[in-house]
Amino acid sequence: MTEATTVPPGSAPPAERSSGPHGGRVLALLLLGHFMAILDVNIVNVALPTLRADLGASGSGLQLVVAGYVIAFAVLLITGARLGRLHGHRRAFHAGLAVFTLASLACGLAPGTWWLVAFRFLQGAGAALMSPQVMSLLQRTFTGAARGRALGLYAAVTSGGVVAGQIAGGLLVSADLFGAGWRTVFLVNVPIGALLLAAGPRVLPRDEGSRDGGLDLPGLLVLTPAVLLFAVPLILGHDLGWPAWGWVSLAAAAVLLPAFVAVERGVAARGGRPLISGRVLRAPGLPLALAVLVFGPGSWGSFLFTTTLHLQGDLELTPLQSGLAFVPCVATFALVGLTWSRLPERWHGWTIAAGFLLAAAGYAVLGPLAGGGVPYEVLTGVIGLGLGVLPIVMTAALRHVPADAAADASGLLLTMMQLGQVVGIATIGTLFLTLARDGGSTRHAEYATGWALAASALIAAVPALALARRTR
Template sequence: MVMTEATTRPRSAPRAERRDGPAGGRIIALLLLGHFMAILDVNIVNVALPTLRTDLRASGSGLQLVVAGYVIAFAVLLITGARLGRLHGHRRVFHLGLAVFTLASLACGLAPTTWSLVAFRFLQGAGAALMSPQVMSILQQTFTGAARGRALGLYSAVTSGGVVVGQIAGGLLVSADLFGAGWRTVFLVNVPLGVLLLAAGPRVLPRDEGRRDGGLDLPGLLVLTPAVLLLTVPLILGHELGWPVWGWVSLAAAGALLPVFVAVERGVAARGGRPLISGRVLRSPGLPLALAVLVCGPGSWGSFLFTTTLHLQGDLEMTPLQSGLAFVPCVAAFGLVGLTWQRIPAGWHRWTVAAGFLLAAAGYAFVGPLAGGGVPYELLTAVIGLGLGVLPIVMTAALRHVPADAAADASGLMLTVMQLGQVVGVATIGTLFLTLARDGGSTRHAEYATGWALAGAALAGAAFAVVLARRTR
């Protein structure tokens, strides 16, 4: 948070301080554990699908919605969750989202039918959408300087690592079959953690009362929600359903709603209201370019995880647990960069992002040549993790010029863009991989084209990063 005068600080925001001691550590640990659970549940259910299908006699479409329902609700409601935090206080909304997420996890673990599980997964995603935006907002408002950079580095490591750990944890829990619960443990594991965080939160998190200026922007919400829904549903379900006509109609409708949303938001601002996505936030120096980089980074990472997992469990015949462990060096390298980048000379910071994406592009280019398994995949994933570890720098640069009272809006927007980037990446590059694997009968064959597509996405991120560096001198 960049402030030049004490009087410019919003009354409702907690005072930003350098919290390097135990209090700051407890705040970070509590917030990131909550965020970790939200990210974990994107993928933790994947390896449980075979036993879930048998136990609940689930159809293929039912299984797709068990996985996709959470992601859809999460992506659709993130910006709304961020605004609710601003209006009613980030700590209060974090606890509300955590309570909804925990209760929904319990309901998922006890679900008697496929469709009740689908409904509870949507509710679980809604809870995560309330909880996660508050994490970045509280970090932004509570920490400053180097302390904020380290907090955002940990946040980025948790965001990327939670997806991988979800697959590993899912494999461990299903294999262990604790108390004969089978697939249900992948949801029930959240319950004791959620209760613990709910008990500790009131004593650990800083107080803030929220700001009621501008309201919730219901007109913007009523346009943005269906627009995101129309975009995400066909992208998530399209390939499995053979890209039906309704999917293309849905995507076209999402595009048509974009100018409508822009017009509605301008009208809200003209009437003195506070738009859901304000021009003030989007005009923050470097933010649009940072958002473009954030699409390319998570988009390539999500599709790399998706396609490589299928290859490792396909041609290389690894178990779900073994394939998940292959990504551990990637997460470790990502976290290492995120926590140490501030030691790089300050004059190099703005070029570090482009260099990182170029390194990731080089790693992606070797996806095809290494598909035979001659070189350990752990080495390849570590190189890619080192490259994409620069994402905390992007977030820091994006938030540097955002006014403190707009932190909630900016954090919700960035989370939504990152989530949609992963959905678009899996839908495009993932579809390319699945199509080639089906036609060629070998996932190794598909990895060559996939690797070049991933490298192209990383190179696009590097190009955006170069422009960002030149404009934020």
């Protein structure tokens, strides 16, 4: 294996790189790293009951194990992209991969719940630095039809990795390798990460970075506490009896929101690059897409969290069985992703609304199915078919964004998708855990949660309808 050829900043890579064997190794390395980052959003879900029994974790502790990763991933995603631009995408990818791999090892060896929560935040930070570099390196390495194939595989990994996490988690926990139980869902990243770190310097193309723009540290220093002050009391409140500090925290988050807007305007006025650009937000249809991406993925993240607990709760499925229950979701989600572009363009916007209405119908029958009967595989297939429209939301949102602002717009949309999951887990997940604790039955909790999930999907359908009219 020879050293990768240096690619000067801003120059196009040689066309032959995309067709040679070296290009295949670049593609495999980048997509495997990205797949690990996406997989770890939900791979821990199936392990939650086992983790709770082993560590004695509370319901809020379980929520933070899941949401902590997503919070760090979402808040730092745009900053991670900026670091790649400033210091070189290859260097940033390796740094993020190293942090992610070491944090995975720490998660797998965590002696208690709160250690695990802390390491999950660190793992999410590593993913936020690693993942944004993948798209940039793919664009620099491949040209023409090869670039199209590479980006298609990237999209498939992004959409399929979330659900694949459920299946992989079930397989690993059921295998109970070396008696490690739930710890294997984290430790599996360590040998893979070490292999990628060893191969990366010899495979990935060099780039020197650019000093154009900056990090927007003021925006980051306001946004991060705002998200934490909002999410943490919602997650911890039900276990602690909704203490006064929780309400103070929520009020402080509400104050920091307009402060963040003011800081971003100040950064733009000084000629800097704010995390969230007003120019991007003014693009036709983009604010509506952001609203869709809060409530749609919010329902999805909380559905995976709560349904996994129910499948291994009152329905007494094994981790493997509960993971396999989501296999049809992968198939139907992929079906939509592979076929929607064949529809006439005037139908795209209406397809988004129809998808969320279908997902809402699937969520609404969670209650009747909570006691068993119709296999959950049917239900997850319906919901996956509905939520498969999420890639169409991204396309519709970016249609009128200027080319030089597309990277920032894409980062903002991905950030909102992750924050939507945090909100869903913090609110609907709390509802489930509170009802399961009070009633002692996950069946009762699942019944009520289904209506909350249906409401979230219906709310997402409203701006989706407006987006259809705006972007047609």
